Amino acid sequence: MRDKPTAVIHIGVEKTGTSSIQRFLEGNREALLNEGKLYPSFPRNERGSQWGLVARISDRVLGVDVSQYLGLRNRSELDDYRRQVDVSLDRQIKQAQNLRFLIVSSEHFHSRLKNRAEIELLRDYMGRWCGDFKILMYIRRQDRLAVSRFSTALKSGSVDWEVFPAIGDELPYYFDFWAIYRNWARVFGADQVQVGIFEVDQLEHSDIVRDFSGRAGIGVENKSWPGRVNESLNKAGADFVRELNRRIPVTEGGLRNAARERIVSLVAQVCSGGGRLLPAAREEAIRFYRAFSDSNAELARAVFPERVNGLFSEDFSEYPETREWPKPKYADAVGIAIDAIQRAAKWDEARQLRANNFHLRGMLALKDGNADRAIEMFQAVLQIAPEHFGANFQLARLRLERGEVEGGRKHLDAAIASAPPDHEGLAQLRRKYRTGR
Numbered sequence: 001m002r003d004k005p006t007a008v009i010h011i012g013v014e015k016t017g018t019s020s021i022q023r024f025l026e027g028n029r030e031a032l033l034n035e036g037k038l039y040p041s042f043p044r045n046e047r048g049s050q051w052g053l054v055a056r057i058s059d060r061v062l063g064v065d066v067s068q069y070l071g072l073r074n075r076s077e078l079d080d081y082r083r084q085v086d087v088s089l090d091r092q093i094k095q096a097q098n099l100r101f102l103i104v105s106s107e108h109f110h111s112r113l114k115n116r117a118e119i120e121l122l123r124d125y126m127g128r129w130c131g132d133f134k135i136l137m138y139i140r141r142q143d144r145l146a147v148s149r150f151s152t153a154l155k156s157g158s159v160d161w162e163v164f165p166a167i168g169d170e171l172p173y174y175f176d177f178w179a180i181y182r183n184w185a186r187v188f189g190a191d192q193v194q195v196g197i198f199e200v201d202q203l204e205h206s207d208i209v210r211d212f213s214g215r216a217g218i219g220v221e222n223k224s225w226p227g228r229v230n231e232s233l234n235k236a237g238a239d240f241v242r243e244l245n246r247r248i249p250v251t252e253g254g255l256r257n258a259a260r261e262r263i264v265s266l267v268a269q270v271c272s273g274g275g276r277l278l279p280a281a282r283e284e285a286i287r288f289y290r291a292f293s294d295s296n297a298e299l300a301r302a303v304f305p306e307r308v309n310g311l312f313s314e315d316f317s318e319y320p321e322t323r324e325w326p327k328p329k330y331a332d333a334v335g336i337a338i339d340a341i342q343r344a345a346k347w348d349e350a351r352q353l354r355a356n357n358f359h360l361r362g363m364l365a366l367k368d369g370n371a372d373r374a375i376e377m378f379q380a381v382l383q384i385a386p387e388h389f390g391a392n393f394q395l396a397r398l399r400l401e402r403g404e405v406e407g408g409r410k411h412l413d414a415a416i417a418s419a420p421p422d423h424e425g426l427a428q429l430r431r432k433y434r435t436g437r
Contacts, residue, residue: 004131005038005093008216009122010105011137011184012049013177015148016198017208018107018138022049023226024209025103031223036100040092043084044070044379054108056085057121065156066108068256071382080407087372093129101217102130110137110180114173119187133188136215138208139299140198141312142175142292143285147278151232154241155264157250161242161325163280164288171295178295181303195303199313228272237271238279239328240336258386266340266347282319289314355385362394371398389418393426400433408433 012018025032025039032039042052051066055078061067062078072078093099104126113119123133143164150163165172173179177195185193194215196202204211213220233241241264248260296311304311362377375398381391392415399408412429419426 004129005036005099005102006132006134007126007130008101008103008134008136009109009126010103010212010216011109011135011180012105012107013110013137013139013145013180013198014107014152015145016138016140017212018049018105019230020209020226020228021212022105023229024213024223025105027226028223032103032218033096035219036096036098037103037218038092038096038099038101039103039105040089041376043081043088043376044383049108050104050106051108052081052085053104053122054106054112056082057125058108058112058118060112063254065256066112068251068254071255073254076406080404084375088376090129091372102126103216103218111174114183116183116187119183123187133192134216135184135188135193136196136212137180137184137193138196138198138212139177141289143280143289143316145175146288147280147285148232150279151238152230154233154238154245155268157245157260159242159245161279164284167288167291171292175292176295177292178299178302181299190302195299197304197312231268231272233268234271235326236329236332236336237267240267240271240333243328243333262344262347263340266343267336269343270336270339278319279323279325280319281323282316282321284323285319286316289316351384355381355388355391358384359388359390362391366394374398387414387418389415389420392418393423393429396433397425397429400429405433 010018010021012022029039029041040050042050044052051069055061055066055070055072058066062072062075067073067078070081072081093102109122113122126133146164153160171179181193181195196211196215198208200206204214209226210220212218244260244263244267248263249257250260251257297308300308300311358377358380362374362381365371365374365377375395378391378395378398381388382395385391392411396408396411396415399405399411402408412433415426416430
């Protein structure tokens with residue numbers, strides 16, 4: 001019997017280079033596997049972040065972005081998805097040769113797993129396959145985290161111009177690094193939890209991916225490198241997206257609005273850079289940061305004794321003295337629209353190629369008799385192109401043959417809506433499962 005691998009769990013604190021780390025792991029999945037390090041994929045989860053694992057653990061995912069992205073509308077669909085995760089993860093681990101590390105990463109370990117009970121569920125679930133644990137997290141000064149989060153909130157549908165949330169009797173868990181560290185340390189043990197500071201002079205080679213790789217025991221030699229990802233919007237982009245959020249709903253029928261997400265993605269591509277977005281005054285930033293002084297001091301004493309006089313750099317000169325936000329310009333909006341339309345034409349072609357690539361991999365898996373892998377690939381197609389006939393047809397057939405009537409008929413309806421004329425296979429499937437003949 002082979003030794004159990006070590007689980008490397010990255011608590012992807014948002015806006016600390018998490019997307020870059022995940023893109024690196026995803027882009028090098030095959031190379032890592034050859035080295036005995038598995039960064040698993042999850043059904044319907046085409047992003048680098050492993051939202052699927054959070055859906056498997058947390059009972060607070062229905063009706064929020066996790067379930068909307070994964071296409072889960074009710075408890076029945078969530079339970080079915082969880083069974084798929086179990087099968088998929090178990091298969092990937094069993095097929096891995098000389099597996100030494102099982103690596104998982106999600107920003108929702110930070111924002112969704114807020115108490116020890118949920119973290120214990122993650123530990124027990126990973127413990128099915130893993131013998132040891134290594135927990136990694138990065139932190140950054142709270143005001144800077146809030147500023148970066150502001151851009152992400154706009155992309156997610158917010159119309160709020162307030163950067164810093166109000167502080168009540170209790171510190172917001174999202175920004176309370178001492179509370180986060182304490183929860184994870186109590187579940188896994190303080191010796192298993194490593195904390196890094198997301199500041200250039202605190203990272204190995206001033207690079208988050210290299211720093212993470214060193215802590216996780218991942219070699220960076222002969223690996224592909226991610227470009228800049230998840231950059232903040234500039235002012236013109238923020239104005240455009242905020243107005244977009246007023247006019248286009250974030251969700252439709254309880255699921256993500258793919259059309260809106262596409263527009264936001266295109267705008268983000270043409271509106272990154274060009275000056276940092278700082279819609280806050282210096283005194284506001286200082287006041288918000290100082291609300292966490294005691295919490296930061298506790299964390300410094302526990303993890304960074306050499307920094308007890310200050311966990312973070314306290315230079316606030318990047319902020320303006322007063323909050324300034326000039327009125328949006330019509331010309332800026334027109335320019336953004338033109339650039340986005342031009343990019344959309346190229347994006348459509350690339351999107352179709354990616355979808356067809358996953359579809360081909362699904363068909364090859366079917367040819368090899370691996371239905372579970374085929375289902376994963378066809379679901380990946382639908383994350384890119386929900387209207388894809390071939391993927392919906394194959395998922396309908398596979399699900400219905402397995403007796404999964406509700407899920408199968410959902411895909412059958414989608415296939416019918418986009419079917420080519422006189423598709424005999426679809427006609428047979430329709431007769432068999434919709435009329436009972």
